[in-house]
Every structure is written in C-alpha cells, then in structure tokens.
Amino acid sequence: MPEPWLPQALRADLGDHAPCDADFPARAIAHITADLEATPQAPLNLVPFTNLKGFFTGDGKGQAPHLLWDPFTGAFAQFFPATSRSKAVFDAAGGVRTNRAGEVVIQIEALFFPHCRVDGRVFAKLVDTPCKGWDTLHTWIRSWGVPDVWPMGRPTSLTRNTCPTDTWRSRGGWYAHAHVPENDHVDPGSWPAFVFRPSEPPPVGPRFEPFPGSSFFRPGRTSPVIAAMHGRLVAEDCDRYTSSTHIDVWGPGDVRSYLAWQQKLGLAGSAADGIPGRFSWDRLGVPQV
Structure with a gap:
C-alpha cells in the first residue's frame, strides 16, 4: 500500500480524519494559497512557509488541505493522511461530496500568489517558480492511483471553469480548484507539467549520504x-x-x-x-x- 504520509513532509496531523468515497475514481485538487493580492506594479513579498503552516494548524484548520507545498524550497507540511478527506474546498451538504468523491481526493496548496516577490525576483505564475519538490510530490500522488490527466484541461489562467457533475463523478485525475463543482474560485492559474519517467533504467545519478541520526x-x-x-x-x-x-x-x-x-x-x-x-x-x- 502507498504511504499515507508523504515521507518528505513535516507531519502536522490535525486529526479529525474521515474516509473518502471509493465508489468514485482517485483524484487530486490543485490550489494556490493566494494569501495576498499583488499586481505587476505593486508586487509583495511571499508569506513565509511557517506562517501558512501555522494558519492551517490554527484558525484555518477548517480549510486545511492535505499538503502545503513550498515550490521555492521544496518543503512540505501535511495535515491529513491520503486516506482521509481534507477540507480545502467548499462541500455543500447533500451535494457532490467535493472533499470526498474519490478513492483518494488529495488536495495540495502551493505556497504562491501572483506577483509574489522572493529574493528580489517577482513571479507572475506558479510555473515561473523553481517548482522544487514537484517530482517528489507528483510521484507520491501517482502512487495513490491518481492518473496523469486533467479532465477539464491543465489550468493556464485565473478563470473559472466548473466541471459538469457527470465528469466529476466519472473521471479521475487532476482538477484545479477552478474546476471543482460548488466552488467559485479561479486558482491555481497554472500548474507544473507531469514528470514522466523513462521506460529504460535511468543513468546512475549522484549518491547522497543517508541521515546518520x-x-x-x-x-x-x-x-x-x-x-x-x-x-x-x-x-x-x-x-x-x-x-x-x-x-x-x-x-x-x-x-x-x-x-x-x-x-x-x-x-x-x-x-x-x-x-x-x-x-x-x-x-x-x-x-x-
């Protein structure tokens, strides 16, 4: 069985676990934190990773995703195991069970907002960042059976494109927050491409010292x-x-x-x-x- 907790993530378990609905296919939902509003003329500094982690373990625990991902450093914090629903999308009572409809419904918040500033450089889109850790994150989500497809198309702009209920119920894969039924968000605006693995064994890369304790x-x-x-x-x-x-x-x-x-x-x-x-x-x- 795949790992319920991403091994590279800081575990900040909120408890309050609840099962997903395995009658539906596995899916992932992509978000950005969008915690500040900046413009090209007035960029703002990126909010520290620890601040957002503190929000999701404090006042924002009712909106917490599975994972907070920092694409600038590759750091992760995880609040729910993959086997539980999380709470990062609006889920209407008696509706399509947006947080639960899937063998897994893994939700990721990328630490990012348009025109954020990091080390003096301004980033307009998530894909403009280094996207450190994306290969690790993608591999782990794929291990849970989430297919490498965007049923509503890979997001390329901050626009709303609500998924039809039949598509939501029948097709697994990756969805933007902008695609999720019952929601009104437009994020994430962009998302990195899937990391495809070659069929042949890759060449031996650099070797690293294991943690000695x-x-x-x-x-x-x-x-x-x-x-x-x-x-x-x-x-x-x-x-x-x-x-x-x-x-x-x-x-x-x-x-x-x-x-x-x-x-x-x-x-x-x-x-x-x-x-x-x-x-x-x-x-x-x-x-x-």
Whole structure:
C-alpha cells in the first residue's frame, strides 16, 4: 500500500480524519494559497512557509488541505493522511461530496500568489517558480492511483471553469480548484507539467549520504560526512562559519550554519535548533563520501 504520509513532509496531523468515497475514481485538487493580492506594479513579498503552516494548524484548520507545498524550497507540511478527506474546498451538504468523491481526493496548496516577490525576483505564475519538490510530490500522488490527466484541461489562467457533475463523478485525475463543482474560485492559474519517467533504467545519478541520526552530531565528532555537509551549507548560502579550518569536525559554526539552513526551509521552534533532522538532511543532499 502507498504511504499515507508523504515521507518528505513535516507531519502536522490535525486529526479529525474521515474516509473518502471509493465508489468514485482517485483524484487530486490543485490550489494556490493566494494569501495576498499583488499586481505587476505593486508586487509583495511571499508569506513565509511557517506562517501558512501555522494558519492551517490554527484558525484555518477548517480549510486545511492535505499538503502545503513550498515550490521555492521544496518543503512540505501535511495535515491529513491520503486516506482521509481534507477540507480545502467548499462541500455543500447533500451535494457532490467535493472533499470526498474519490478513492483518494488529495488536495495540495502551493505556497504562491501572483506577483509574489522572493529574493528580489517577482513571479507572475506558479510555473515561473523553481517548482522544487514537484517530482517528489507528483510521484507520491501517482502512487495513490491518481492518473496523469486533467479532465477539464491543465489550468493556464485565473478563470473559472466548473466541471459538469457527470465528469466529476466519472473521471479521475487532476482538477484545479477552478474546476471543482460548488466552488467559485479561479486558482491555481497554472500548474507544473507531469514528470514522466523513462521506460529504460535511468543513468546512475549522484549518491547522497543517508541521515546518520541526530546523535551523530555531537561536539568534537570528526568525519568526512561533516566536511561534505559543510560544503553543501556553504553552497546553499548558509555559511555562518568563522573559520575554514577543521571543516570535518562538528562545532559551533556547524550549529549556526545548519540553523540557517533549517530556517531557509521554513522550520521553526524545536525543528530549528541547529542539529540535523531527517527532513532537513534529506533536503540538503549531502554527497556520499
């Protein structure tokens, strides 16, 4: 059976699970957070990932999707397992069960609004972003039997195109929030293309160090793994070191630099303490030594 929780996601389980309706085909629903209104003449800074995660675990839990996806860093937070309905679309009593009609109905909120600004650059459409993590997300959703089709067409603009009830009931695949019956939204405006896998075995790519466990990172630990991590933190512009010597020894500079990496991923609180955890380590991609 596929994994109910995306392994790369921060798990923020809201509880209140409820089954989907397996009499209908598997589907996914694409959203953008659209949390601010910007224009080409007046762009606005992207809202931090932690803010939206906090919203969906707080006042916005009644609107929470399965997943919050940051296409700029590849970070994920998950609020419901794939086997449960989520709550990100309006679902009229006695209606077409928009949150439940499918073997799964996986809803994704991409952290994005048109004309958001990140590191000084303005992005008009979601597809203009790096879309980091999309291959991981797409592969996981596909594992739940959601076919690589858009029954109402892949979204290309912020326009409403309500799906006929018969199509909604009979055809699985990907739907924009703009397609969902009973709703009046126009998002997401665009969405990345499906990631198709070649039929032949792909060439061997780079190999990465597996997470050695948090206890590995103790003061004075000497290892080539720490030196390789040092190089990746510098490459990610998280260099908070005061010396270029003894880069293979775990020390205060590593803690400061790794904390900068955790914060770059949108982590906070106990998840941003400068000590590697599996989620942040896997995202860093430390080369195998």
